Amino acid sequence: MPSDEPPFDPSDFLPYLLNQAAEAAGQDFQTIYKDRYGLLRTEWRVLFHLGNYGRMTAKEIGERAAIHKTKVSRAVQKLAARRYLTRERGETDRRFEYLELTATGRAVYADLRKVAQAYDARLSARFSPEEVALLRSMLRRLSGRDRAE
Amino acid sequence: MPSDEPPFDPSDFLPYLLNQAAEAAGQDFQTIYKDRYGLLRTEWRVLFHLGNYGRMTAKEIGERAAIHKTKVSRAVQKLAARRYLTRERGETDRRFEYLELTATGRAVYADLRKVAQAYDARLSARFSPEEVALLRSMLRRLSGRDRAE
DNA sequence: GGCTAACAGTTGAATTTGTAACTAACAAGG
DNA sequence: CCTTGTTAGTTACAAATTCAACTGTTAGCC
Numbered sequence: 315m316p317s318d319e320p321p322f323d324p325s326d327f328l329p330y331l332l333n334q335a336a337e338a339a340g341q342d343f344q345t346i347y348k349d350r351y352g353l354l355r356t357e358w359r360v361l362f363h364l365g366n367y368g369r370m371t372a373k374e375i376g377e378r379a380a381i382h383k384t385k386v387s388r389a390v391q392k393l394a395a396r397r398y399l400t401r402e403r404g405e406t407d408r409r410f411e412y413l414e415l416t417a418t419g420r421a422v423y424a425d426l427r428k429v430a431q432a433y434d435a436r437l438s439a440r441f442s443p444e445e446v447a448l449l450r451s452m453l454r455r456l457s458g459r460d461r462a463e
Numbered sequence: 464m465p466s467d468e469p470p471f472d473p474s475d476f477l478p479y480l481l482n483q484a485a486e487a488a489g490q491d492f493q494t495i496y497k498d499r500y501g502l503l504r505t506e507w508r509v510l511f512h513l514g515n516y517g518r519m520t521a522k523e524i525g526e527r528a529a530i531h532k533t534k535v536s537r538a539v540q541k542l543a544a545r546r547y548l549t550r551e552r553g554e555t556d557r558r559f560e561y562l563e564l565t566a567t568g569r570a571v572y573a574d575l576r577k578v579a580q581a582y583d584a585r586l587s588a589r590f591s592p593e594e595v596a597l598l599r600s601m602l603r604r605l606s607g608r609d610r611a612e
Numbered sequence: 613g614g615c616t617a618a619c620a621g622t623t624g625a626a627t628t629t630g631t632a633a634c635t636a637a638c639a640a641g642g
Numbered sequence: 643c644c645t646t647g648t649t650a651g652t653t654a655c656a657a658a659t660t661c662a663a664c665t666g667t668t669a670g671c672c
Contacts, residue, residue, distance in 0.1 A: 332481065383650080532622090629658070637651105
């Protein structure tokens, strides 16, 4: 016996829809970095941030990417074990560790970056440029990382 | 040393953006069903599907909501333990189990549904009706549940 | 019937994540 | 210096998720 009240399809519920879309959109790409380099999602993100912005600390990565520090910590450990990045203690403040991609790490980054761009283009191609632009801006606002609320 | 190539900010990458938005959008609501009824996300989803569409099997739920069968199985077990739903073996085919909310389950559903609707309205209010409509339709297409690709 | 394959759902072991407590390093005030 | 508080990062333990193998049941086909 469904409810008597006006239907409220779960698939109209924004958080639900966002989730479904995010999962579906990330699926194929996930298998690429997983199968090709054995990376986990967090690892891929950390790699991506370092590749794009260069040397930075774990804390910075966590803040920029909104990843919890324990996740960053574990991802960094795995990436370091694979020689994708090097860690260097801060000289003035020894609590920090400066992370930087190795040549290997940069090569992986460059490869995945290409794939990511192509993948993004493929997703975007399903809509008009204006639609995609609006989508991006709305998603940014929803994610609360855009100071425009 | 960031890459020499044109920047490709991770936060421009659609799967990434979708993920961030989904996480942010779901956060507050998650604490509601968690704190108020001790439900896990999957449990809440199963409850919602049964509340909205009425009696159905675990398999149907899994297909509609794109939840893996083991997740559904465990969610159903917890919901049954809390007497939120009843399970009934199919008479013609005893492999199936027909799931249905109890009065308690329906009450929980009704309450959460109200909250969800209000929550959705609050999220949507940040945009124009046209924008929200477009967002929903794009998300549906991305999630691949809309046969329009 | 009796064999095999397919299917709904469950369970167990291995991964992954989340929470909280922890270590090591610095900073500020006395 | 020596407390007290804060910060960057790690670790330990519990909770959740995944993957694969498993049970019980039905269907097809000889």
